Amino acid sequence: METKELLKKVREIELKTRGLTKQVFSGEYNSAFKGRGMTFSEVKNYQFGDDVRSIDWNVTARFNEPFVKVFEEERELSVFMVLDISGSNNFGTKTKSKRELMLEVAAVLAFSAIANNDKVGAIFVSDHVEKFIPPKKGRSHALMILRELILYTPKSKATHLNEGLKFFRNVVKKRSICFLISDFYDENDYFEGLKIANRKHDMVALRLFDPAEKELPNLGLIKMFDAEKEVIRWVNTSSKKVRENYTNRFVECQKDLNTKFRKAGVDYASLSTDGKYLAELSKLFLTRSR
Template sequence: METKELLKKVREIEIKTRGLTKQVFSGEYHSAFKGKGMTFSDVKNYQYGDDVRNIDWNVTARFNEPFVKVFEEERELSVFLVLDLSESINYGTRVKSKKELMLEVAAVLAFSAVANNDKIGAIFISNSVEKYIPPNKGRMHALMILRELILFKPEKEGTNIKEGLRYFRNVVKKRSICFLISDFYDETDFFEGLKIANSKHDMVAIRLFDYAEKELPKLGLIKMFDAESKKKRWVNTNSKKVREKYRMQFNDNEKQLVIKFRKAGVDYASLSTDGKYLAALNRLFLTRSR
């Protein structure tokens, strides 16, 4: 992609998503993520209405009267985008591809962070970690991440979210908000690593999918290609039985993901390439705000 074309695309994404950020997500972002990290500040005498769970028993025993811990909100946060950019993310049959959807979601999150004076960083993964962008503040840094995302092409085949999470845990020491964005076509078991990461950070999982991955269109006998495994096979898409099996596999997979994310204590949203992702993303933010 030529520089002029790249800059134009980045500018279009910025204009579109910054408007969405202001109108829809600014307040929700702040209430959903600000204050999730709290640091100990001081102690004070217990007063009626204070949370008894915050009683400092050591100080209480020393002075023989109740004291409670006082916490301060961590005002400055780092937001990380762990982005699965394996080959399957390029698939799309509706309004946009999964990668184009990822770009828009990443832009909304990045500009939300910028608007709230938070740092934003990113990790690009495929079968391994391929790029790490340290967190920094400001519009120009957010735009740089988006440019890198537009131009990025994985060097390795396959998906290994487990390795991406391991890298994130090892590199990022300060408590951060981390959005794991993927279609989750990964044969490795990454949920234990996700649970560990969530014990140290505020993890949020976002699944991207295309409608044709859920409902197989009637196109007759076609050769289907698996972008992850590189395998090809002929499929009779006119067969009602085949289409029903296809739908059931998608739904079963979605149910399993919901169960596993819930067990890991991670908030989860599923976004479609049909262009109607804003409502689902907004629901995720509103749910966390309660």
């Protein structure tokens, strides 16, 4: 991609997503992650209206009257995005591919972070860590992440999300917010690594999918390409059983992810390439802020 074309594309993404960030997520980002980066400051006497969950029971027992802990918001909060750039994310049948949806979602999160004076960083992962962008503040840094995501060509097309999670845990020592953005087509186990990361950090999973992954159209005998294994398969889509099995696999995968993310204590949303992802993101933010 030529420099002029790249700058135009980045500018278009910025204008679209910054507008959406102000319109849709005004206040929701801060509310959703409020208190995630808090440090203990002092204790004070309990007053009517204070959150009872903040009661310091040790001090209360010592002085025989209720005291609550007072927390101060950390000045700097880091937001990380672990981005799955494997081959399967190039798929898309609607207005955009999953990779293009990832770009828009990353832009929304990045501009939400910098609007709240937070740092933002990124980790690109396939079956290994492809690129690490340390967190910084500011518009120029957010734009740099988007440029890298547009231009970067993965060295591998396979997926191993746990490699990205392991790298994140080893490199990022201070509690941070981390968005794991993927279609989660990964034959390797990553849930144990996700649970470990969630013990220290605030992990959020965003699943990208295309409507054609839910329902196979009746197009007769067609050639399908596995972008990660680079294998071509012929599929008889006119077979009702084949179409039903295809849909059932998607539904079962969705149920399995729902169950596993819930057990891991990780907030989770599914985002579609059909253009309706903002409503799901907004719902996730609102749910977290309650």
